[in-house]
Amino acid sequence: MSRMGFPRIIAAALALATMTVGGVAIAQTQGGPISALKGHDSNAPINVESDRIEVQDRADRAIFAGNVQVRQAELSLSAERLTLAYTNSGKLEIDRLDASGGVVVRSPSETARGQFGVYDINRRLITLVGGVRLERGESSISGGRLTIDLESGRAVVDGGPVGAGERGGRVSGRFTVPQRGR
Template identity: 30%
Template sequence: MSVALWATASVAAATEPAGKSGAADWARSGLLGDFSLGSSRAPIRISADMLEFDYKRRVVVYRGGVEVTQGDLMLRSTTLTVRFDERAPEREKLKEIVAEGEVRIGKGTRFATGGRAVFDQAARTVVLSQDAVLHDGENRVAGQRVVVFLDEGRSVVEGGDERVHAVLAPPAHDDQSTGNSSGAERAK
C-alpha cells in the first residue's frame, strides 16, 4: 500500500465504531460522538503543508494548516498525528489520532474547538482539551476538558481550575403550539 493511501486510510479507521449498540448510536448523535471519521463511505480528503511518515515508529504526521473532510464532517488543526500499534500483527491497527493547535471539528451546525483533541481507539474516547468549547446551534458548553465515551453514550465536561459554563437555548415554539394565540385569533 502506498504511503499516501496508507496514511489516508489510517485517518479513516480512526474512530470506526467497534460494535453496534443503542448506546453507541446515542453517543454518535451527541456533540463530539457524531464526529466519527470512517463511519461514512464518503472519501476522506486530507490536505496539509507537509506529510511525514516514520515507518519504524508507525507514525504519520500532517503539519501546517491541516484540513480533513469526509462528507460534511470537517477537522482542522495545525498538526495531526496518527499512531499505529507497533505490536499489532496486522501493523495497521490504529492506536490514536492527535490533533493539536487551533483544533476545530465540525459537522453541520455542530462544532467543537480546543487546543488539542485525542481520539483513542482502544479506549474508544475523544478528549478535547485546552479550553474546549462545544457548539450545537445556539447551545454552547465550555470547560477545560471534554471526554466523550463513544460506546457508552456519555460525556464529561471538566472545568479544571475554573467552572464549567453552559448556554442552552430553549426550543423555538410557534404561538399556536404553546396556546399563546394573538388577540385577533381569540376573537374569531
Template identity: 30%
Template sequence: MTRPPFAPLLTLGVIGLLLGSTPALALEGDASAPIEVEADRLDLDDRAGTAVYTGDVDIRQGSMQLTGARVEIQRNDQGQLTRATATGERAYIEQQPAPDEPLVRGWGRTIIYHVAERRIELIDRAELHQGSDTFDGGYLEYFLDRRVVQARSDAEGVDDRQRVRMTLEPEQQDGQ
C-alpha cells in the same frame, strides 16, 4: 513477511479514524467518500507508526472534518489506527451523526481522538456543541457511541482553570 507500506495503512486508518465502524454514527455516504488532506508538510515514519501533518491541516471525509496547526496520526504494530491528535490555537472536529441530527462540533487547543474507544478529548479552551446545547471548560470528554459528555474546569498541563459552563436548550413540545 514484510509489512505493507505505511501510506495505504494510513489511508485505511484515516477512514477508520474519521468514521469508525458503526454506520449508525455517521452519514451512510461518509464511508465511501474520498478522503481529502491538505497541509503544508507531511513527516511520515513507518517504523514509528506515525504521520505528522503540519501547517493549517484540514482532513475531510464526507461529513467529518478535523483541523489544526498540527495533526499527528499513530498506528500500532498491526497497522491499526490508534490515535489522532490535533493541536493549534483552535483545533476543530465535526461530524454529522445521522441525516436527521445536527452536526456535533468541538474545539480545543488539543483534540485527541482515541479510535478503539471512540472517545474524543477536547483540552484547554474546550468547547462542544450538540445541536443547540453547548459545553465549555478546561477539559471535555465526548464518548461517540453513548453520546456522553464529561467536563472539568481543569486539564492536565494547563495552568488556568476554565470553569465548566453548559447551555442546555429545552426540547420543543409538539404544537409550539
C-alpha cells in the same frame, strides 16, 4: 522519503477510513447527555490534507503539519498539526490521532473547539482539552476538557484547573429555551 515509506502513507490514509473524528452535541435523553456522533458512519472514507507530511517509519507514526484538514462523511476536523500513530504487524492499523493548535471539530449541527485533541481509536474516545467550547445553534458549553465515548454516545465536559479562565475552572453553559407567549 524511501520508496517503502510512501506506500505506508497511502495505506495510513486509507486506514483512516475506520476512524471516527467529529463534532459533538449535548442533547438530553433519559440516559443523560449524548454525543451526536453515536449514529456517525465511522466506515466512511476519510480525506486528509495538509501543507506537509513526514513519515517516521521506525516510530510508527506520520505527522501532518500546516493547515491540516480531515473530513469523514459530514464530520470535519481542522488543526495546525496531526500525529497519526499506527502499528504495522503485516497490515497497517491506526491506533491514535493527536491534534494540536486550535483544534476545531464540526458536524452539520455542532462545533467543538479546544487547543488539543486526542482520538483513541482502540478505546473509541475523542478528547478535547484547553479552553474547550461546544456550540449547537445559540447554545454553548465551555470548560477545560470534553470527552466523547463513541461506544455509548456519552459526552462529558469537565472544568479546567482552579483559577483557569473567568469561571475559575468551572463548566459554564448558555442554553436557548423555546419561545412561549407571555
